[in-house]
Amino acid sequence: MRFTTKSPFLSSRTSMLSLALHIVVPLLLIGLVIAFQINQLEEGRALHIERSRMNAQDIGSTLASSIGGSFQNIDLTLLAASDHVRDWYVLKNKKPGEVLASLQELQSRVPSLALLRSTDANGNLVFAVEGDQVEKINVADRNYFQQLKKNPNAGMVISEPVIGRITKKWVLICARRFNLSNGEFGGIVYASVLLDGVADRLAGGKIRLNGDDVILLRDDQQNVVVRFVNGKQDLSIMGQKISSPNLDEFDRSRSELGFYVARSVIDQVQRSYYYQRIAGRPLNLVVGISIKKALIEWQEESRKAWSMAGALISVIIFSAYLVYRSKLRQLHAIEELQNTQIALEKSNLELARLSTTDSLTGLANRRKFDEVSAHEWLRAQRKQEPLTVAMVDVDFFKIYNDLYGHQAGDQCLKLVAKTLSAGLRDGSDFVARYGGEEFIILLPGQHAEGAYDVLDRLRRDIAEMKLAHSGSKFLSVITFSVGFAVMVPQPGKTLIELIEQADQNLYMAKRKGKNQVYGIGEGGQVLSSYVDPLDQTYGV
Incomplete structure (x- = not known):
């Protein structure tokens, strides 16, 4: 039975689409406004950060040049001081006081220098700034002294920050070596730069x-x-x-x-x-x-921009609300007709479902099986794939009904139906109630051995449920028998023949003792799972 949607329902769907558009379009506009605003603000933020980078570069370049120039002045001062000290060593044309005065004068030219001194080749202090008194200090253990003594081409050496022995404060030592007339190491000239305020x-x-x-x-x-x-x-x-x-x-x-x-x-x-x-x-x-x-400036710009964007969004929302309310009133005019149409549609669908569903087990009924099996037969014929049909019959079911009553029998059939459904592949395998205690299964694409494995697992699953049946020969539990047949559809063959073969194999399973699966493989071999009635494992 086919059901056709009436024009009022189509009209309602059109109205719903129109209503949705009147919601979506303003939301898209709001989204565009927000996206545009975010993009503009992110560009502005990136610009302010770039400005800060350029500001840091301007400051850094200027400071680096100035600091480099300061150290260049210190280096030139040390070079001049080393000339005075070397002349005193080599030419002996100056008195110590004159050398000291020269060092004091050189130090005064560079405000960043706290001390300017010289040592001999052993690191002993020779010239200091404190009058004519040379303090007994030796710097031979300092890294800068050792570095200059070992490397004639070291130039000006700058020490790591150290605590000055005289100032007791953090200082940076800048030092140069001087050579004697024979080229040998004569000592160093060094200056202390106080780091406090440097x-x-x-x-x-x-x-x-x-x-x-x-x-x-x-x-x-x-x-x-x-x-x-x-x-x-x-x-x-x-x-x-x-x-x-x-x-x-x-x-x-x-x-x-x-x-x-x-x-x-x-x-x-x-x-x-x-x-x-x-x-x-x-x-x-x-x-x-x-x-x-x-x-800070960007944040102020952002506040102003979001205020303007908020005003625009408010206008969009209010306009959208007015249009939405108008469309909503139109929808109410057809709502009753739509609801009636939907109720009728649901009723028709439920009737269609009930016409193809077994009311007791919830499985498909025989009518639905005929429809599905015909479709699967044609598909298997088109693809030349095997199609398996299996007939399932609950063993000693009449005795079960007589012993436990029809309500218990119904519950037993429901349990069997549930077990069969749970053990099959979703979307491909199919199970239906065929009548009474009989069920029928379709296994598309399954060869005989694969079908046998699936069906025997289902048989073991129901036995493992251990549903009591005192009238059964199999240790007083519910079991079932299965007969199956496999066929690749060929011209001249029919679905009815396949079903009849499966029914005949079910008869053989019953005749050979029940609680088993019986079928014929592609090579003609019998596939059977006969179980001794006294087997304590129920054939599991």
Whole structure:
């Protein structure tokens, strides 16, 4: 029986589609407004971050140049000082006081220098700035002394941050060697740079930072030389090693400069960083501009933009509401007819279902089996695939009804039906109640051996349920017998012949003792699972 949807229902579906469009279109418009706004704001945010990067680069480049120039002045001062000391050693044309005065004058030219001194080849202090009194100090154990003594071409050596023996404060030692007339090592000239306040001194007073902006000067061993943040120098981490994944990568690759955005490993502030090596010196400079501060202007722009977008979205929503309400009223006009039509459709569908369903077991009935089996026969014939039909009969069922009553018999059939359905493949295998205690199964694409395995497993499944049956010869439990037949449809063969062969094989299964599967393989061999009635495993 075929049921046709009437025109009122079609009209209702059209109205529903129209109503849905009046909801979807405004939502799409709102989505476009939001997407456009987000895109614009993200572009604006990226622009402000890029500005912070460029700001960091401008500051970093200026500071790197200034700091490099300061160290160049220190290097020139050391060169001049080494000339005075060497002349005193070689030419003996100056008195110690004159050399000391020259050193004092050279030191005064470079404000960042705290001390300017020289030693002999053994590291003993020869000239100091404290009058004519030379303190008994030896620096031979210092790394910078050893490095200069071993390497004539070392140039100016910059030490890692150390605690000064005289100042008892953090200092950076800049040192140069001088040679005697015979080319041998004569000693060193060195200067102490106090790190307290050195950032501004080295930068020539050019540091202009805001709030969480930061300047970090490190040596090649990752030791902190200077950290300037929140408008002042951070002395708490002086001399400590500071690294991060980005800085480690720059150090490994010996990059001259680079950019990155990250959270500080020290104070967790997110910044846009600029990295640059100080030319010709074992130092690198990092300038970080706070992302939060960089985005203050963008955040204000965002608030204004979202206010305008919110106003536009409100207009869209209100307009959509008015149109939606109008369309909703139109839908109410056909709602009763639609509901009536749906109820009639459901009633017709239920009648169609009941006409093909067994009311007791919920399985398909014989009418449905005839329809499905005819379809499967034609499909197997077209594809030249095997089709298996199996007849199932509950053993000693009449005796069961007599012993336990028809209600118990109905429950038994329901259990068998449930077991058969659970043990078959969804979407391909098919089971129906054929009549009384008989069921029929279709196994498309199954050869005889495969069909036998499936059917014997079903037989074992029902035996394992151990449903009591005192009238059964098989240890007083419910069992069933199965006869099956397999055929690849050929011209002249019919589905009826296949079903009749399966019915004959069921008769053989019953005749040979029940509780078994009986069929004929493709080679003509008998496939049977005869079970001794006294087998305690029920043939499982």
